[in-house]
Every structure is written in C-alpha cells, then in structure tokens.
Amino acid sequence: MTRGFIGSDALTALTHRLADQLSVTREPPSNLAFSPLSIYSALSLVAAGARGGTLDELLAVLGASSRDELAENGRFVAEHALADRSPSGGPRVGFASCVWHDAGRTLEPAYIEAVAASYLAEIRAVDFRNKADESREEINKWVAAATGNLIDSILPRESVGKSTAVVLANAIYFKGKWKKPFKKKSTKVERFYLVDGTAVDAPMMRTGRSQYIDVHHGFKVLRLPYRSKEPGASKKRRRGTSSGDDPAPPLPRYSMCVFLPDARDGLWDLVGKIASSPSFLRDRLPDEAVEVDKFRLPKFKVSFYGKLSGALRDLGLKAAFNVDKADLTDMAPDFVDRSGQLNRLVLKDVFHRAVVEVNEEGTEAAAVTVCDEDDEGADWESEPEPVDFIADHPFAFFVIEEMSGAVVFAGHVLDPTKHQDTLHDV
Template identity: 50%
Template structure:
C-alpha cells in the first residue's frame, strides 16, 4: 500500500497551502534579506500541538493545516515520516534528519494519550523542564537537543531571555538535509561574476557553471531550473525523488512579483505545474553558491494566518495535552520557534532544510540543433527543495544576496564538464527566443564548451 503522503491529496494540499502562505508572509516581512525555512517542519510542529487541542482551538489548527481531524493530521504526518523523511545515507541517497520536540514546565503533567500520539505519529520527544526556576538550564537543554538533531549545523535555536518564568510550553522543530547532486558541478569552472541586488547595486559572488544539458523550463516572466539529487553510490544510479527548484524572474527586480504570482495563483499546484520535465541544451548558465541562515519566532506570522486562540491564555483549550492539576491555571502556546540553514555548492545541498555524462568531442554546430537556453541567476530568485513524488516542500526561501567568495580564494580552470550523454534524449525547448538572442546564446554555449575542452 502506498503511504498517506502519496495517496491522500489533503496531505500535500494542506502543506503546500501553508508553505505558500508562509512564503508570502515571510518574504514581505523580510523583503530586503535572504530567507530560508522548512514548511514541512513547521507543519509537523503545529500538527503535534493540535494533538492536544480541543474546540475552537483545534478548529483553528485544522483550518491552518488543511485537515479535517486530529486523526487525519496524525495519519498525514505518519506518511511524511515514513516516506518523505526516510533517511537514505547508507544507499548513497540524501541524508534526512527530522526532529520535533515539545518542552513543558514540570508543573504541567502531559496526558499519556498525548505522549503516545507524539511519540508514535509525530516521532516527537516530550520533556519536562523547570522553566520557572531554571530557565537558563532549559535553554541549554533545548539547544543541545537541536544541535544533536541537525548534526551540529544548527548549534542553538534559543537565546538567553527567550524563556521566562511564565513559559509553559515551547515547541521546537529542526530539519537536516544533505544531498549530492545527481550531476555535480565542476568546481574548476566556478568563477566570480556580478550579482545584482534589488537596489541596483552589484557585487561579486562565485557562480557555478556548466554546459551540460539541464532541466529548464521557460514561462511568461520567469524560468525554472530543476536540479536533482542522487540516490545511490553508483554513477548509473537513478536520481532520488528530491530536487532543488529555482524560480528565476526575467526582470532583475521581479522577485516580489513572482512570489505574489506563486502565492496567489488559483492553482494549488502552481510549483509542480511549472517544473521542467525535459533536458534542454544550455547556452549561458550560472548559479551562485549560497549559504543562508534564518531564525524566527513564528508566533506572530502564524497568528496572522489564523492561529490565534492557541496563543490566548483566556481562550486556548489545550486540555487534551495536560492533566488537570486542580489549580485551574490556564495554558496557552507561547512560542513556535524555527531555525533553518541551507548551503548550496558544486557538490550538492546541505540544510538543517541530473545526469552523469560521458565526455565526447564537440561536433560542428548543427543548424537543426535545439536552440540553447540561458539560465543565469545573477539577480534575486526564489527556491524550493521538494520531494517530487508527493510534492511536499521541505525547504523554501529567497536569495537576495548570496555568500560572496572567500577573500583570496583561487579558482582553477580547465576540466571536462562539457560532455554529452547520448543515452538521454534532449527534450523540446520550452520557450521562444528571438533569432538575435538565439545566436548570442549559441555563441555563449560554443565559447563555454571550447573552454571546457581546451582549458
């Protein structure tokens, strides 16, 4: 039987809807900064909290998450953890680590049924700490747990002062992903070039380059690049179901318009509908290396999305989470804390969020050959790291200012990245180019390939 994540349309429908709403809110709030977050991790943390909610509080959780009941949420998360979050490092596939934890003050005893649901459906840890008398110790415990869950890529998520004697419950989510490209980039071709900021200024960043065929689709106003991750130790291993998808606006200042188009689309499957499905011949190609870190208390964002009662001490109903201690003390959610790190380079992607070609000689240009397609991400873009079989979005974000080159770094030249794989058919080019642009793209491709072959 297929897992829930594949068979239940609500599973990824609710996740996708939340992903895009979060993208819209976070991109607008931080319109001048880089962004990376894990919608899947946030979704799971909210679902875990919903397992202890009742009444209006529960209904708000279900509305935000796009589910009909707590049981359905638990089934969805089980599908995610069994299929999408399955770790594959021993087979050469992506290393995926997902951790969700709930910390509660020791004065509040969790109900056994809630603890059982947290452990079995959400693979979550629940721990009692002394928020009131030892808040600093609680911070250290949570940070150590997060560091262990993310292979130390994230060494802390809480700062001093973010926990007080009024804290009852803190939900923390952490995701780690490390995947190697199915078709890695040759580091010897990486070279600095100009990246254009939204304000029109430029600065030098290292661009990964290639003249291999790529999965690129051209649409009105934007292009999409799809980079697959490997799923095996052998060179002939098929790609994994994970891929990095870069949505690049045609206009250098077109990021906000593209995000608005993605977020407000009448289609709930906008991202998957616009992914490239065919390999195309590449003209000029450049993708910057980047490393992004994002940390935020998501509470205000989630309240704007409709999750309000859970944060209200007078109205929140989380009685299925804690035992009645007879004091009548109210319980409400105080924080949803999220931190994500992602690094994209020539080898692949590491986040706390393709073809292996043979070298052949370059033949004379064929006038009937497909028109090369340019993809140069030299201005702000939006990206998604997705699991293609389900459509689940593990990471999403925007790159407004990629990491610059390390001062004094020497980039070598030469190599043989320009090989052609005759076992893969070149699909039709999915955009129209004027003859002038086509000639310019062809010349750029020829120059790049000559450099690949002869250094």
C-alpha cells in the same frame, strides 16, 4: 495502510502564505530561508493536544480536515518521505520531534501515545520551574544534535522561565549531493544584480551539461535533482501522492527548484504567481533535460531566525495565543493552583531557524521550529530546446521531496553574498 502525504497542496499553500508574511515584514527586504515542513510538523504537535476553536484554527492554517489527517501525514513524513537515504547513496536526511514538559506538569497519556506513534516524538521531563536555563540549554543541545550542528541553538536567553510548562520542537536536517555536481574550477566571480539596480561580485557556478529547465512566459524554472541510488527505483519521475491501493509508497526523491524571473526586478511578481495556486509550483517543474548554452547559478548560504507568532496570528491562528480562548486540554488539563487561580496552557512563542547552503557539490540545510507554551492565569509548460539559464539576479528556490510533493525548504536569494541570522519578530 499509509496513503502517503495527503496534505501536499495544503503544505504548498502554507509555504506561499508564510513566504509572503516573512518577506513583507523584513525591512529592508533580505534573503530568506525557512522550512514549511518543519513549521507544519511543529504546529501538528500542538494540534494533537488542541480542542474546540483552538483545534479548528490550527486545522484551518494547516489545511487539514482533522487531527487524524495530520497524524497520517506526520507518520508518512517521519517514516518515509524524510527517512534517511544515505546508506543507499541518497541524501542524508534527519527528521526529529521532541516534547519537553515541566516535571510538575504531566501530559495526558493519550497525547503522549499519539505524538509518539504519529510523529516519532520523544517525551522528556525537565525542571522549567527551578532550572529554566539548564532546561533551555538541554533543548538547544538537542537542536544541535538533530541538525548536524548546522544550527547550534534556537532558544535565546530568558525565552523560558518558571511559568514555562511545555516546549515542542521539530528539526529537519538535509545534506544531498547533486546528481550532476558542478566543477569547482569552473566557478567564476561575476556580477549579481540586486533589486535596487546595484550589483555585487558573487561566485557563480557554471556548466555546459544539459539541465532540467522549462521556459515559461516571464520566467524559467530549473530543477536540480539530488543523487539517489535506489535499487529498482523507477526511472520515470512521479509527482503527487501515492494511492491508497499502492502496495508501498514510492521511494523518496529530492530536487532543488529555482524559479528565475526574466526581469532583474521581477522576483516579487513571480512570487505572486507561484502563490496564486497550490499546484503552480509542481505543475511547472521540468521533466526533461535540455541542452544549455550559458548557465550561471550563484553559490549561496541564506538563513532565517525569527519568532513567527505575529505571522501565524495574521494567518488566522489566534485562539492558541489567547489565555481566555486557548484550549490545549488534550495535551495537559487546566488546573487550579493553591491561590485559586485557574491555569491553562497557552501558546507563548513560536521560534523558527533555518539555514540553506548551496555549492558545487550539493546542498546542506537544516531547520528547527519550537513552540513554547506557558501556564497562564485565565485573565491574558513548454517544448524542450537549447536555453540559457543565467541566475544573475534575485530568484526563489524550493527543496522538495518529489514523490510526496512536500516542500522541505523554501526561500529566495536577493544577495548571494549576504548571510543574516539575527533573531527578529514577524
């Protein structure tokens, strides 16, 4: 029986490690949005075909004890935590995985069976060797369809070629309406103060309604629940994972959580606190609504588009990128070509793209992670009380599925008037 998402702490830890890597490599610092869950899921597809030291490194980065644990998490996410709730009035959610392989490079039957069962992954044969660009376009079309066209492509020109053997992808789409929408007529342009002390004019959403807010030393936390009309759902919010003895896992519930430092230049210190423990985030989410005097939250659209290979190496994932050490033989066996050259799968690039847009009605977000593999020769807490919540300076945000504790999207807003989406290496 499915026990639920047993890797929520590991996913949260990966979230913070990636956020740190993606932040420090961007000069000057800028807005950030990414999907920890999509990256986790795509790397799990790689781990399903890895062995030896390559598998050990993947498990360490993902915080899992075994491939079986990753498979159980994948099955729970695909079938439950990110199952579409729109037919019953909840968020529209999409979760999809796909593996493309060159028609001349067959995958191991056990790998195909494993990723189809655990990640609901599609398997498609393409002609990378002779029709690389057409294959790339096919993958980009799949990405657009899987993300509601919020992301139109992921693979740039020349990112695949005749040496490409396998491409693995995970895509997540989310569109949820706030449980308590903001009134558009109340939105006013106001000053938003940047980390360098200057300010920009940004549309700020306002409300006089009570909100889920907790006040902590040096920062405040806002939890904005998304609408969910589930018959028989418990009114009491539960955290963490479901027990193995539960007859069924709890129904998914989503929220956006905003961590706002008191100081205008306090975001990086706050991010450090959040990253200090995997439980820091969930332990500080508000449970009770409080009366609000002044409330300001900017509308924003933030994005990210980059290659994560360097960041993942820094996190300890090295063997998969090294032709002399990579062992992905549970995905596809090594082979000797006509020239006598030993060829094996090696991880070439990991592309990630994410978009998160927040307005008066709710949130629309999408992310896709693609792992490109080549065949290479072997020589390469406080009391509720009336509060103000004025997010007129940089803050961090997380979109979480509350029942499992899974972080679906994460990022920070340094300037709500900026929207960057240029491919870069991290």
